[in-house]
Each structure stands twice: as C-alpha cells, then as structure tokens.
Amino acid sequence: MTRNPFIYSEPLYRPPSEAYSLIIQATYGCSHNKCSFCTMYKTKKYVVKPIDEIKNDIDAFRIHLSYVKRIFIADGDAFSMPTDMLIEMLGYIKKKFPECERISIYASPKSVLEKTDEELNLIKSAGLELVYLGIESGDSKTLKSIRKEIDSDGMIEVCKRLKNAKFTLSVTLIAGINGQNSWREHAVNSGKLISQIEPDYLGILTLIISPGCELYNKLRVGEFIEATSKDILNEIKVIIENIDVKKPLIFRANHASNYLNLSGTFPEDKRFLLDEINLALKTADGFEKKYRRL
Ligand code: SF4
Numbered sequence: 001m002t003r004n005p006f007i008y009s010e011p012l013y014r015p016p017s018e019a020y021s022l023i024i025q026a027t028y029g030c031s032h033n034k035c036s037f038c039t040m041y042k043t044k045k046y047v048v049k050p051i052d053e054i055k056n057d058i059d060a061f062r063i064h065l066s067y068v069k070r071i072f073i074a075d076g077d078a079f080s081m082p083t084d085m086l087i088e089m090l091g092y093i094k095k096k097f098p099e100c101e102r103i104s105i106y107a108s109p110k111s112v113l114e115k116t117d118e119e120l121n122l123i124k125s126a127g128l129e130l131v132y133l134g135i136e137s138g139d140s141k142t143l144k145s146i147r148k149e150i151d152s153d154g155m156i157e158v159c160k161r162l163k164n165a166k167f168t169l170s171v172t173l174i175a176g177i178n179g180q181n182s183w184r185e186h187a188v189n190s191g192k193l194i195s196q197i198e199p200d201y202l203g204i205l206t207l208i209i210s211p212g213c214e215l216y217n218k219l220r221v222g223e224f225i226e227a228t229s230k231d232i233l234n235e236i237k238v239i240i241e242n243i244d245v246k247k248p249l250i251f252r253a254n255h256a257s258n259y260l261n262l263s264g265t266f267p268e269d270k271r272f273l274l275d276e277i278n279l280a281l282k283t284a285d286g287f288e289k290k291y292r293r294l
Pocket of ligand 1: 133
C-alpha cells in the first residue's frame with residue numbers, strides 16, 4: 001500500500017515564503033541541533049530517509065496534486081543529506097514535477113562546508129534553486145555564545161561558496177539574540193556581514209525564547225535579560241544602517257515574531273526603512289507598554 005505522504009513527522013517547519021509550496025520531508029530533524037535559542041527539532045533525532053521512501057512520497061504526491069509550482073525540501077538542514085542522494089532526489093522531482101518552477105531547501109553552515117565546490121555545482125545543476133540559511137548574527141562572539149559552531153569568516157565563506165555555485169541565497173538574522181548585552185556589536189557586525197555576502201533575500205526575525213532551549217534556562221536564572229521592543233527596534237535600525245549593498249537585496253522583517261512590519265529592497269529603500277523605524281521609536285514608550293511580552 002502506498003504511504004500517505006501528507007502525514008509528516010511533526011513538528012514540521014518551513015520558511016514563511018514557502019507557505020504555498022509542496023513540502024517533501026527528505027530528512028527528519030537537524031544534524032546540528034545545538035543552537036542555544038532553538039527548540040525546533042529537540043524532539044527529533046536527525047535521520048536521512050531512505051531514497052526509496054522519498055521517491056514513494058514523491059510518487060504519491062504526484063497522484064494527489066495536479067500542479068505544483070514550488071517545492072520545499074524539509075527538515076532543518078536537509079542540505080546535509082549525502083550529495084549523491086540529494087542529486088538523485090532532485091532528478092526524480094524534476095522528472096515527476098516538470099512544471100515545478102523552484103525547489104528550495106534549508107541548509108546549516110556545516111552542511112555547506114561538508115560539500116566541495118564541485119558538489120555544490122552538481123546540486124545546482126540538478127535543479128536546486130534556493131537555499132535558506134540561518135546566519136543569526138555576523139558577530140563572531142555572538143555566534144560562539146549561541147553555539148552556531150562557526151565564526152563570521154566561516155559564515156562569509158559558506159555564503160560566498162553558495163553564491164559562487166549560483167544558488168539564490170536567502171538568509172536570516174535574529175534581533176535580540178544577545179538580549180540587552182552586546183547588542184550593538186551584533187547589530188553592526190551583522191549589517192557588515194550582509195554587505196560582504198550580498199544575499200538575494202534577508203529576513204530579520206525577533207528572538208522568541210521557548211522552554212526547552214539553553215537560553216530559556218539562562219533567562220530563568222537571570223543570566224540572560226531579554227531586549228525590550230524598543231531595544232529591538234534600535235537593533236534593527238543599526239543593522240540596516242550598516243548594510244551597504246550594490247545589488248538588489250529583498251528585505252523582510254514581517255515575521256509573526258517582529259514588533260514592526262518592515263519590507264523593502266536595498267539599496268533604494270534603506271532611507272525609507274530607517275524612517276519607518278524612527279517613526280516607531282518616537283512612539284516607542286506607548287508601543288512598549290502595549291506589546292511587551294510577559
Ligand atoms: S541549525 Fe537551525 S534548526 Fe539546527 S539547531 Fe540551529 S537554528 Fe535550530
């Protein structure tokens with residue numbers, strides 16, 4: 001009997017921009033699973049599904065779905081699956097869904113570093129178009145403290161290698177990741193890192209601390225002090241001030257976690273985005289009372 005591919009191993013996450021995409025769950029969990037703020041895959045052991053099982057899912061999706069425009073490969077860093085398997089899966093997707101216009105995936109920095117440039121080129125040629133990468137911060141001290149296990153130079157190398165292989169690159173930063181400490185270093189260095197890598201898309205999320213992660217334990221004993229909404233606005237402002245790109249960069253800070261919805265395209269909307277934040281900051285005291293998290 002064919003397995004129902006719509007029954008996913010929960011929890012299942014995808015980027016906001018993949019809301020209407022078909023999700024093919026090729027791996028479970030995250031091979032890194034150590035970031036101090038992240039609880040997404042704490043209940044899952046990292047597993048790469050057997051290729052036959054993935055192909056069965058693809059076959060079953062094809063039976064149920066007459067038209068698929070976009071496909072997202074889950075879970076957390078499915079890019080870490082063995083290159084030959086990834087290429088075989090992409091070939092099978094292309095064969096079964098010839099109408100699909102974009103295949104995308106989550107990657108961790110380690111999963112990129114483990115692949116050679118030649119492998120990256122082969123994966124791109126096999127049909128993978130867009131890679132989502134959680135940079136979180138451009139500041140090496142911050143990256144160390146959140147257990148990302150890479151410094152800012154390593155992160156730049158990861159991004160440049162993905163760009164050299166001609167992937168569309170979508171990255172995220174986290175506002176409030178240092179709480180009320182060292183936020184300026186995080187903000188300045190994050191803006192500078194974005195300027196160096198020139199990704200195609202940048203999203204800024206705001207830190208939400210959930211039970212089950214290391215940061216939650218620090219919060220409970222007073223070792224981590226959360227940033228206020230006003231701090232977050234100031235932090236995003238400094239990040240934006242330090243972004244200097246020549247090529248168009250589509251920017252979004254409109255995730256449910258964000259206090260202020262922002263969207264635009266760098267470089268032309270930089271002034272507009274800063275004006276929006278300055279306006280919000282003028283009324284930030286009332287804003288603070290209204291939106292402060294308990
Ligand atoms: S790499 Fe991503 S999914 Fe994995 S632990 Fe870190 S934030 Fe979570």
